[in-house]
Amino acid sequence: MSDRLVLALDIGGTNARGEVLDVRLGAPLVRADLPTPEQDGEATIATIESLCRLLLAGLSETDRARVQAVGLAVPGIIDAETGVVRLASNLGWSDEPVAARLSALLGLEVVLHHDVTAAGLAEHRLGAGAGAPDLLAVFIGTGMAALVVTGGEVVSGGLHQAGEIGHMPVEQGGRPCPCGQTGCLEMYASARAIGRAYGAVTGDVSATSLDVVTALGTDPRADAVWSEAMDWLAHGLLGPITLLSPVRIVLGGGLSASGAVLVDALRTRLDALSHVAAVPEIVTASLGQRAGVLGSGLATFAAIERTQLV
Template sequence: MNQGLVLALDIGGTNARGEVLDARLGAPLVRADLPTPERDGEATIATIASLCRLLLAGLSDVDRSRVCAVGLAVPGIIEGPTGVVRLASNLGWADEPVAARLSALLGLDVVLHHDVTAAGVAEHRLGAGAGASDLLAVFIGTGMAALVVAGGEVVSGGLHQAGEIGHIPVQQGGRPCPCGQTGCLEMYASARAIGRAYGALTGDPDATSLDVVTALGSDPRADSVWAEAMDWLAHGLLGPITLLSPARVVLGGGLSASGAVLVDALRSRLDVLSHVAAVPEIVTASLGQRAGVLGSGLATFDAIERRQLV
């Protein structure tokens, strides 16, 4: 077993999380997190570097010498082999050589991963997707994306962009998305979109999807926002389910904390909408907020073995 350590990072639209992990992927040696700057690419680079330094500062001199790489899971359209983020609108990056820049700042190899691919791999190997060889793991938070597993293998696509389910257009000429398109699914069914829709009705600019779930059954405005979002989510997922016929759908990300409220609402709508595809088993992710970090660690240790980084 690899005796080195990895700084495993998961950079979300709201929070940047990090852990120092060994190859057993048990309890972290050190854990830290920082708020993610909103759409400021330079500030995001600085935040990630600061997070790595926080993690390193928590290690003994001996353990610090064992750190062999940084695993960096980020949202957006990425090129893992080159370490370039082609587009991460929520982080303020476009055609940014993120891995190379951070490697120069930290003096460590940086291995770039898609955040949802990382979290999905963790759920597939360690969590709610274990045992399913054909799987769709959908993560719903600030944005939306998915991991596709077919025949036990992760599907990255010939152009390495498989899984961008949040940017499937579901309404022609619909709401503008930061990606530059209009009518993207995540503008209607992401946790952020749900919170904003409720805020528009209540006058609360800080409203969240959790506020909506909490108010279900007691506030007709919350009921309306939730029902509309679930309709859009079912509509958006029906295409991939029909095309791929997964045995299981794992729902992760912040919205999955609503548990059975989310699962039952989605299943009931898919049962009504689907006249061709069999509706698969639908479950919520089991690894919680650690999924992205664990997946980043898994994928980075895989890369170390494959590329012999150390």
């Protein structure tokens, strides 16, 4: 398997990233990225196809012949066995046979992965979660989801949907979520939600969570938006912490770029809220934006080894 290559993709709500990787998962042979269309399923399929063709175009003819599969990490509710995305509201997919459609377009086997499972797997094996047998890796970006590791094993759940922490309702009758529920955690504490909340009070519709973090301490409106979001985040995480008792929480995704500002705010609130569960160590992810791509590569090479994809 050492001579094989994969196209490892991580499709987020904002950006679609891809790398051509060998089994060592070192520096990519080729790297490319494209913006992700917002809630447009057909445009997202076209974007992924274009991204794959960009990656293939950067390879020599010899290396193109070594590509065995596409690893496709996407958000939402997925059925990895059938390659169907049951729901990815941020990408505009509902019961979409994404793997089969892309395989037909590209002439390559497409292996579907959950984006956070992939990124969490990379952090667990290679990054900030290494050495922690019981881990909660929470990725906060356009949406929110988590990887759960217990006893050193990734928990997928009996219905293969474990970790959808962003869609845990935290407020009865709360804000409507694109998933169809109301009061989901990601509507209050995701990077997108924080940016939108700041935009609502400043009038800047392009405001982002980074703008909020940058303005902390100088703009009371940013302070208030951040404080409310951190309250919701701690409230949402207290249940999983109490249930699972992880030894470490790894915070990843775009919001983790705020570093100690995020870790300290969450730690302070969890210490105040929790009267039963021990509050675990909290760290930020160490693999950055490559986590999802590396995890997609890891999981795809594992699938090749299991099934001998050709």
